[in-house]
Amino acid sequence: MAETAQMKVSDEVAISIQKMNKWYGTFHVLRDIDLTVYRGERIVICGPSGSGKSTLIRCINALEEHQKGSIEVDGTLLSSDLKNIDKIRSEVGMCFQHFNLFPHLTILENCTLAPIWVRKTPKKEAEETAMHFLTKVKIPDQADKYPGQLSGGQQQRVAIARSLCMRPRIMLFDEPTSALDPEMIKEVLDTMIELAEEGMTMLCVTHEMGFARQVANRVIFMDEGQIVEQNEPEAFFSNPQSPRTQLFLSQILGH
């Protein structure tokens, strides 16, 4: 499906990160990150463990605070002002490696909680929306179960549905498949591919290179807190420029 990767990308800026730096104590995790994401882009971020991929996408919805530079999401500047943070968080959906579903709530309640309390959607409407998205990720029949009763792949799909219920304009994924058994990876990736085909702006940290080839229109390689290389997937995989990228690709594709 090469045409997915070349799908028309708009000129409208969704995320604009300029000269962003972050430290953990004295440890310089993110160094001079510059990144502009246009609406409808599907970006895959890869890189060795500890290179700052999670930290980068967690800065975008202010789960982590950055110390220098600027991040603008949907035209809203991320500052320490709580109003802006809540606004950005309700526009940006996020899926975690370990799903982070709420174990004390049913699947349906997991999906309706934020719309009801943050968006003040009436309960009935929120439930309809939730069922719509649960149907979309193909688990409407599990709505009354608790997360602990579902398989990993199903839980991750619920987590995606939960984010979608807030009708986000941007979705962030932090290694959504790396805690899953191999046979469940596909069902989650299929859900994400479907999402990409509908034109969702996506930033995805993943090592699923097949997914990157098929869906991404841009692949970013990070190492030691810096963006080392970015390119279209074809060129990125067939002709990596930086030696660090070459080493990384040979390690993950080489066996």
Place this chain on the structure above:
Amino acid sequence: MSDTHEHSVAFVRTQAVPAAPPPFQATGPVKWVRENLFANIPNAILTLLSFYAIYVVLSATLPWMLNGIWNTQSLAECREILQGATGACFSVLVERWNQLLFGFTYPAEIYWRPTLAFVLLFLAAAPVLFFDLPRKLLVFTALYPFIAYYLIWGGTVWTPVFALLGVVGGFLVYVRFVRNSFAAGFFGGIAAAFVIWWIAGFIVPMLAWENPVLAAVPSRDMGGFMLNMMLGVVCVSLSLPIGIALALGRQSSMPLIKIICVVFIEFVRGVPLITLLFVASVVLAYFFPPDATIDLILRVIIMITMFSSAYIAEVIRGGLAALPKGQYEAADSLGLDYPQAMRLIILPQALKISIPGIVNVAVGLFKDTTLVSVISMFDLVGMIRGPILASTEWNGVYWELFMFAALLFFIVCYGISQYSQWLERRLATDHR
């Protein structure tokens, strides 16, 4: 099977193995006894020893209890009837029943008031304890403290009314300010409530009239098991929210609030309750305005609540620490604000983990209410040790009285423990 299958590692299943029922397990009383009580020789010896121990205990207590006398007027009469045979003198419980329950100075003609308050307590507690009941019942729960106060103490109706107004006012202020910041709403609400109560302190005496509908009963007349129940119920229900607030405050990102909470918790936990009670009975009066005579029961309630809320705070902190960080992050990433994240995501899970610990504190607190007998309040134990054992009729009836006290406390504490186990089962959704 062909020869090749027998000799090579390659194997292909040609026939599916059908699911079969589990093997038959012999049951029956004889088998149970043999397996569980007399499985082998050491096991059998232990069984026999246990039976002997049970026999010794029962042979000592059963005749004493069954031979018990219920209808005499004094211990001397009991002894006369028993003529040296073993037997309990339960008559003291019958004769002093009201004193054991209500203390010896609570006016007898209005025993119905605390009794009614006690019955209503179950009605008020039901929707809190059993959350499948309709939520509308919580309105009565919210009003209950004020109704119960009015029933037990009587006097002018304006005292509970203004107390209620203070709570409502504080809540309105909280709702108004919580949108800006949780801390502003929280402390604003508390401040507003105190202002209203302070003003009420001037107004209520003016509004009070000579002959109130329900005659006023001074605090020093409260006693018996009623006093234990009052202290227990009030302190447990106050120390749970205060404990939650302290536990959250201890995690706060605001350094001042964090320090206050840590110092409070560590200080209170490091001091014996009995010292705090002496402080309540003697010293605490200095902290209040000189002309305000703060009721002794109120002072004791403050002290016990402080004490148990510090413990509950630490129990809840354990529950909070047990939650994975991902739960906070998921709540944040969905755009929930701090009070929402706490109320909907974090606290329900942390409290569920903390149930055994909280129940432990609650049961301990309830039993510790008997310590007030040391500062000469006449709770159940105070009544027994004081007026009843000191009377000429009942001097010397230790076993019967203290067993009765133990039984009452056991019933309540066992009830709490059973409830908490039910609650844990009811809330088990993690399917581990």
